[in-house]
Amino acid sequence: MAKQQWRRITPEKRRQIVRLAAKGVTQQQIAEVVDLSQGAVGVVVRPLGGVIRKEMWEPSDNRLSLEDRVEIRIGLEQGLSVRAIGRRIDRNASTICREVNANGGRHSY
Known part of the structure; x- marks a missing residue:
């Protein structure tokens, strides 16, 4: 085989x-x-989360979208800095850093 x-x-x-x-x-x-x-x-x-469903309500523009979170994960997998990830998705580095730290850090996100 x-x-x-x-x-x-x-x-x-x-x-x-x-x-x-x-x-x-x-x-x-x-x-x-x-x-x-x-x-x-x-x-x-x-x-x-296994099954992804689009919510009926629209979150404010200030919230990270599911696509933003996926881009953060992909950026971390590629070894990009939080600043580079922020530029990629047009968000502040502090927003990316806060999101990553709130969800287990670079190696757990």
Whole structure:
């Protein structure tokens, strides 16, 4: 039997997975769209609460959106500084730092 080849999930595919999950698309359907296994889709969705549903209310612009939080996570995985992440999502570095620290720090976020 051939050895399993692991592929890293690109940031673009991660964003696509989160967007589709937020629309209520099933993990199986997402897996077909992004050409990954259902397990790989679960790896992205599970830490965000498993099932992502778009809320009926619209939070204020001051709050971090789900996409902002995903971008923070991707930035941390890439080893970017909080300033670089802040520039990427057009937020203050202090906002990024506060969010990361409130959720376990750089290595747990």
